[in-house]
Amino acid sequence: MIGFELSDDQKALQETARKFARNEMWPKAPHHDKTSEFPHEIMKKAFEAGLMNLSIPQDLGGPGFAILDQCIITEEIAYGCVGMGTSMMANDLALTPIILAGTPEQKQRFVKPFAEKLKYASFGLTEPGHGSDAAGMETRIEKKGDHYLLNGSKCWITNGGVADQLTVFCTIDRKLGPKGICAIVVDKNMPGVSVGKHEDKMGQRASETVVLNFEDVKIPFDRLLGKEGEGFKIAMQTLDRTRPLVAISGVGVARAALEHAVKYSKERKQFGQPISGFQGIQFMLADMAADVEASRLLTWESAWMIDAGKPASMYSSFAKRVSTDTAMKVTTDAVQVFGGYGYVKEYPVEKLMRDAKLLQIYEGTNQIQRVVIARELLKQF
Amino acid sequence: MKILCTVKRVTDPEVKLKIGADQKSIATDNLKYVLNPFDEIAVEEAIRLRDKHQGEVIVVSVGPSDVSTQLRTALAMGADRAIQIVHAGELDSDGVARLLQKVYEQEKPDVVLMGKLSVDNDSWQAGPLLAEYLGLPQATYASKNDSLESDNEKNKVPGITIEGTTATVVREADGGIETLKVQLPAVITTDLRLNIPRYPSLPNIMKAKKKEIKEHTPQSLGVDVTPKVRVLKFELPPARKAGVKVADSAELLAKLRSEAKVIS
Numbered sequence: 001m002i003g004f005e006l007s008d009d010q011k012a013l014q015e016t017a018r019k020f021a022r023n024e025m026w027p028k029a030p031h032h033d034k035t036s037e038f039p040h041e042i043m044k045k046a047f048e049a050g051l052m053n054l055s056i057p058q059d060l061g062g063p064g065f066a067i068l069d070q071c072i073i074t075e076e077i078a079y080g081c082v083g084m085g086t087s088m089m090a091n092d093l094a095l096t097p098i099i100l101a102g103t104p105e106q107k108q109r110f111v112k113p114f115a116e117k118l119k120y121a122s123f124g125l126t127e128p129g130h131g132s133d134a135a136g137m138e139t140r141i142e143k144k145g146d147h148y149l150l151n152g153s154k155c156w157i158t159n160g161g162v163a164d165q166l167t168v169f170c171t172i173d174r175k176l177g178p179k180g181i182c183a184i185v186v187d188k189n190m191p192g193v194s195v196g197k198h199e200d201k202m203g204q205r206a207s208e209t210v211v212l213n214f215e216d217v218k219i220p221f222d223r224l225l226g227k228e229g230e231g232f233k234i235a236m237q238t239l240d241r242t243r244p245l246v247a248i249s250g251v252g253v254a255r256a257a258l259e260h261a262v263k264y265s266k267e268r269k270q271f272g273q274p275i276s277g278f279q280g281i282q283f284m285l286a287d288m289a290a291d292v293e294a295s296r297l298l299t300w301e302s303a304w305m306i307d308a309g310k311p312a313s314m315y316s317s318f319a320k321r322v323s324t325d326t327a328m329k330v331t332t333d334a335v336q337v338f339g340g341y342g343y344v345k346e347y348p349v350e351k352l353m354r355d356a357k358l359l360q361i362y363e364g365t366n367q368i369q370r371v372v373i374a375r376e377l378l379k380q381f
Numbered sequence: 382m383k384i385l386c387t388v389k390r391v392t393d394p395e396v397k398l399k400i401g402a403d404q405k406s407i408a409t410d411n412l413k414y415v416l417n418p419f420d421e422i423a424v425e426e427a428i429r430l431r432d433k434h435q436g437e438v439i440v441v442s443v444g445p446s447d448v449s450t451q452l453r454t455a456l457a458m459g460a461d462r463a464i465q466i467v468h469a470g471e472l473d474s475d476g477v478a479r480l481l482q483k484v485y486e487q488e489k490p491d492v493v494l495m496g497k498l499s500v501d502n503d504s505w506q507a508g509p510l511l512a513e514y515l516g517l518p519q520a521t522y523a524s525k526n527d528s529l530e531s532d533n534e535k536n537k538v539p540g541i542t543i544e545g546t547t548a549t550v551v552r553e554a555d556g557g558i559e560t561l562k563v564q565l566p567a568v569i570t571t572d573l574r575l576n577i578p579r580y581p582s583l584p585n586i587m588k589a590k591k592k593e594i595k596e597h598t599p600q601s602l603g604v605d606v607t608p609k610v611r612v613l614k615f616e617l618p619p620a621r622k623a624g625v626k627v628a629d630s631a632e633l634l635a636k637l638r639s640e641a642k643v644i645s
Contacts, residue, residue, distance in 0.1 A: 012453060012586045015415075020580055050583030063584045073583070 021080025029081035032206035061115030078252025083206035094121035124154035160210035181231035192217035203354030247319035250327035257334035382436035385490035419496025457581030474506030476606030
């Protein structure tokens with residue numbers, strides 16, 4: 001059986017998230033886009049409304065939402081402002097490795113406090129020289145007596161400046177490639193941790209993106225997740241779980257752009273009639289709407305597969321690739337529907353177009369998604 | 382303290398309404414429903430009063446079986462339990478007030494909080510009618526002296542003050558603000574500037590599932606809800622006319638005087 005009806009709970013979650021996006025995020029989004037100011041107030045309200053830390057399990061004080069439920073909530077958040085959404089989701093990305101691979105003691109220590117009070121955690125995988133080739137990373141740990149010493153730097157770290165805690169991936173022996181990678185939990189106040197430059201981004205400017213530097217940071221052994229060498233697997237398992245959320249963010253952005261385009265096309269008159277009367281505009285709107293729906297369903301399917309415990313790498317890559325490409329196309333077309341007005345900051349759609357671009361790049365570029373898909377596909381026949 | 386708080390589901394104000402083919406109803410296909418915004422304020426106030434004085438908040442609604450969705454929202458905001466009077470047919474304010482009268486008699490609350498109006502029918506009747514049928518004092522359009530930006534609002538301090546069996550209610554009147562003292566039990570209806578309702582938090586939405594919703598019907602309460610108000614016809618408001626540009630303030634004043642007749 002296939003059913004697409006949301007449960008009453010899911011509808012209630014969606015309604016709260018939608019209301020929050022409309023009333024709290026949407027009106028403030030232009031300000032944070034312009035100034036790149038971190039949305040502290042909104043994050044505080046989002047935490048109180050339970051819109052953050054969606055993946056913290058119930059036994060650690062969180063809501064323990066299934067990935068599908070998280071998708072339903074995240075679409076609304078991204079509709080409100082995907083830049084703020086990226087910062088709201090960063091905790092889940094950083095805490096998932098601990099939830100997946102931490103000991104019960106580590107979960108109590110490194111996850112539970114995030115359910116109790118607003119704190120930020122960041123996920124550090126990418127380095128200046130290693131993006132898609134994550135396994136080639138250079139940030140390293142070495143054993144020194146009763147601790148590790150961490151050295152190196154990580155870039156594109158969401159919430160890195162405001163973060164209290166960092167989940168960092170590093171190598172213990174570069175010759176081992178992916179098998180030498182370790183996942184560790186770093187307290188940002190540890191001596192030797194410093195925040196480098198804040199990136200001045202094209203879009204998603206409400207989210208904070210920084211460089212983090214580590215210089216002889218002493219890491220006690222009890223901050224290692226799993227065993228030495230399991231870090232790459234932990235990172236990949238984490239990204240498998242969070243990929244549908246990036247995909248659904250694309251759906252949220254695209255839906256916002258579509259709504260603006262439809263409304264504007266009915267207001268804007270040329271040649272004596274609203275431009276929504278022209279087939280050229282109608283075809284664009286129709287394609288935008290169909291792409292949004294298709295992207296959502298593909299994303300829901302991938303989320304459902306993860307929740308059902310099925311192998312979902314290929315499907316979550318389908319979802320990420322299709323939905324975020326949709327976001328780029330739909331936002332670009334929305335700008336086209338707005339014409340010259342779409343290109344200026346007085347109107348809301350150029351922001352959406354700038355925001356969408358990042359979705360095609362982060363958490364695995366869409367080219368890497370295609371690599372994952374092709375690899376799985378070629379195994380099948 | 383026992384607080385009874387009424388909630389009504391209304392059509393989502395963001396959705397464009399269509400008039401039904403019979404012209405006497407609103408077309409209900411694809412309609413979305415939300416909690417009446419004024420009732421949301423009443424629920425918020427009830428929760429704040431409960432948190433300050435202890436006790437419980439009971440929310441009650443009348444409507445088709447899926448009104449449970451709006452009751453769950455109120456429970457997720459923090460109400461303790463709910464009563465649902467299942468009735469799918471037509472209903473006017475008088476019927477609602479008579480049903481609520483029965484609920485009041487069963488529950489014997491210390492105070493009844495209601496939205497001053499529901500944004501769909503805009504009748505403003507149910508609160509005053511209920512107070513009348515129960516022979517209770519009433520204070521309508523409860524507001525407060527603090528602004529919605531104040532620290533008291535941020536700290537979720539109730540705008541209605543209750544001391545012993547007296548409630549002090551600040552209400553918006555035509556010329557300004559009026560302060561009333563009413564003897565409890567009483568019916569109090571809430572205005573827009575009383576508070577900013579909280580979001581039902583996502584964990585509380587999940588927890589609200591476990592809270593009780595007790596069902597009644599007009600029959601089980603022994604109330605005849607045959608409407609006394611008959612709807613003859615619904616019409617859409619006329620389309621707004623384009624504005625006019627005036628050259629200067631003198632012309633504006635002249636037009637306000639002679640055409641709009643809003644000043645003399």
